[in-house]
Amino acid sequence: MDIEAKLRSEAGDVRGLRMEARLLDAEGAVSARHEQSLSFTARESRATATLKLPSAHLWQGTDDPYLYRLSIRILDSSGRIVDSVEQAFGIRQMQFDAKRGFVLNGKPYRLRGVGYHQDREDKGWAIATADVEQDVATMREMGVNSIRLTHYQHGQAIHDLADRYGLVLWDEIPLVSAWTLGDAKDATPGLIANARQQLSELIRQNEHHASVASWGIANEVDFGNSLPAFLTSFTGAPPDPLPLLKALNRKAKALDPSRPTALATCCEGRLFAPGVEVPITAPEADLGGANRYFGWYYGKPHEVGSSLDALHAQRPAQALSVTEYGAGGTTTIHTDNVLGGPVDSRGRAQPEEYQSYVHEQNWAQLAARPYLWATWLWVGFDFASTVRSEGDAQDINTKGLVSFDHKLRKDAYYFYKANWSEEATVHITGRHYTDRAYAVTDVRVYSNTPSTQLFLNGKSLGTLASCKQHVCVWQNVRLVAGTNVLTAHGSIQGTTIKDRVEWRLSPAMARTVRIDSGALVAAKSAIGLYGSDNFFEGGEAGSIVEPADFGKPATPISIAGTSDSAVVATYREGDFHYRIPLENGRYRVKLTFVEPSVAGNARRFSVLANNRVAIDDFDLGNASRAAKTAVVRSFSVAVAGGLLDLHFKPITGQAIVSAIDVVR
Template identity: 65%
Template structure:
């Protein structure tokens, strides 16, 4: 039986770790409803309540001790005698206290002790000392687990083998336990979501005789922060721009990969619930890790929760994603519905938009759905053999947003500008996003660069670059299109490009640096474009270097 589950921290808002059995029972019920058949009890021994519940309902548990990230003090090359004794005691107690629970499948001996020199400031106090070797301690713990309980496998969750860490010195620890587990955050902390599959294949090829699993994957999801397109700009892994839609995107793409890997014996997403941590200032929270599929107070089940419920259960499930993005930036929207119905209908303001059947991965998607000014009632109707199941939400489009479309190119989350409503980057095809104040997510943020010549500085800071286009659905008519350009770094003569509007060249050989006369200075151009077939087609065509644009404002 393939395991599909979640990592679990037991704390909750208002109680911290002072939870009652009823709290654990509620959490367990929420996880079961989503279709979980396994829980990784991270990263410490959990109480007897959840073990009893798992026994009763047939849930498979991964138990582990809190040997996490560090296994030495300061620059010590080996674990101290006290630390070794403590780890041995915790492992012995974990096994003896939980060994008679039928639900417990394996004993986890450590989590992410293979950072090595990849994050010196996090793991060691000096860049000049050799990375301490965790293998002697791991082998000792593995042997202890075998002596205490020969009937169960040992397991280990790793962070860093084969990851995008350059020349960092990384110890290979997976072989220290029976079962391999990989914590991997492609598309979040590093790399692209599409890198996950080939990375797992490489781990499998290195150790073909060791069962491999994925023990953590996911992304932050703030329920009050939203995007019009999760591919429009860079997510801020250590900051505020962590929209709920990006979390859903990561889980959709990750599960597409994981579900297609038959050699994986189990997967556990991170995390079932938001949880407390004193090192986070991210998304819409402080001291909270927002990678949970359910909020810290258990009141909101995020969109990604229903993605898994639709995929992992036979329970009739229909859920319109983006429901908390109520006040929309654009009068058109891409609508995604998580539905395991044989047939799913989409209705907007009682008008049938379309019908989809057998949606891949239970994701039914409609592009460029028109919204009216004011309130819009969006209904997804799943037609099951047992009857129809509806999910209805309301989206609103302000009159100002209905009159003008303002695109913040290269932005994942659009800034708030007084008097103007911008949306995040959308309607694009090709190119890549960029930010003049780009930040890697580690260390202090660099001094902020300021764009001259605009009261809307935040809009001008991001851009789309390369060879790309925008296709914006519009009612037929004449439109003024104002384009904003900023040259991030190149000198005059290094970048030239045309702008083509509905097949006609509207701007020829634009050299932003030459026109601006100074770096980081906004340049604007206005063009008038007739729309006759319901679409504004803008193409940014490089002549020398890459084309670039920072903002697009379209007014009837």
């Protein structure tokens, strides 16, 4: 083991001093030692030494984060210590293989972790070491073995803790998205100098930490001409990031040739509108990192897999990681069906359940790709982010698995704990959705125990075993009016792990089904509680409302003929069914229709209730006379067999419905 010590003498010439280098094991015993005389006349000098360690105890990540102490002492002729430095020192070998992923000490070691911002509610960045320790404990409990330190240099506390607990780190500088102002095509000399300085300080301050795996030189500088307007504005061709990236890559190599450089990209391989061009930046660093939000900002959650395969095929020799993925989620906002309508990634409709759905779908794809050297979800904790009006918060990025105060853990946190942690985990989802809209619902439990049993008000609903991705689902559970106590019991090695939630179903909702068609999150109504779109089969969700964007809220709309404009502004259209579970009996069905565009469109359809025509050859354009006007039709129906099947069957154009009310 080679050591280089930088020495400085304020007294001038140095004579008669000795440098002693020692490697101390965890118990304080000397494992290796070297001593040499010092003699130099300049104010600064460098001394080198070699420590020979026949058999090293390796730093093995979270499995065995063994640390030595490296001690350097300067002694005078009488043996008095003139100066000394001591630091933790882990011995390990890290490799990044384009096919096998991350390799630690010769063995594949899958890195799974989170992105981490160091701010928190009421403190901003003025956090204490105890705050960082608490955050690390929260992440470790979830099963994290790696952290991406975003998007700036973090303090020594997180590095020391990572060394101690075996957490592999991605460090990076704050070169994020934009590096010029206005129409400038080149970075200023001052910015270039600042970026080089920050990279130098990042490396020099953290290069001796065993936990540090790579040096990140930039994040998402590949927007090209798709750069969001809130970041900058320019005309013509966008600035080229490649010269700056090349310079930073060279700088990192000169400072620390032992570690690879890394880069997180946003945009290569994504589907854009015609005319959008993005630069290919990934080859400018040793390691690839992809920030990909399939199921949130674009695409479907499962499409992340094929997108990564395409990137891997593009550069088969470069090790690839996923540096960001995920979705927003708010514990005060809920959906009854994650497929009920489009997600509002820039606005308020960000239900907790949808966040869990995206993570479940994304992780299924990521876990199946061993060539990924690491994956970091976005993000460990909610954090401050201006121009956002999302979920139930202002200027907060809601993608954290833990709330901004770092106390409340969202359901998705427990999905990863069940999949990543060796600790027995049983967690009933939907615990924050206490006042339920529907009497019949699925119950989902994240459980990594061999078998899990669910109880409703003390009655067993059955046992499920070996659930895929540790997600156990009891379908079509019927709640009772009043309080519903759900308990889940997971058994492992003779020990029972339990979880308990309480849901409430009002007497009114026990006899009523109100569906806000086409809505992922049900709107507030003047007549009572609606559930989000549910029980449907087929059709496509749509909305009359213009969606939100960064810094711009959704535009509310007024619809004639109703006091519930927000409810009927969304719709489902096509050829589709609603198969609604109901107790046998007679019901009154009220359907609300709104033509979303120009009145007079060719839209004629029938509605069948349990295969009998309830509304025949309905011409919505003729009935409404004007677009964005509510039209109501009602009928009675007898339900036998516990199901009401409403079939919206097109004759000309597409069938459509905006709201469904079914009352006993």
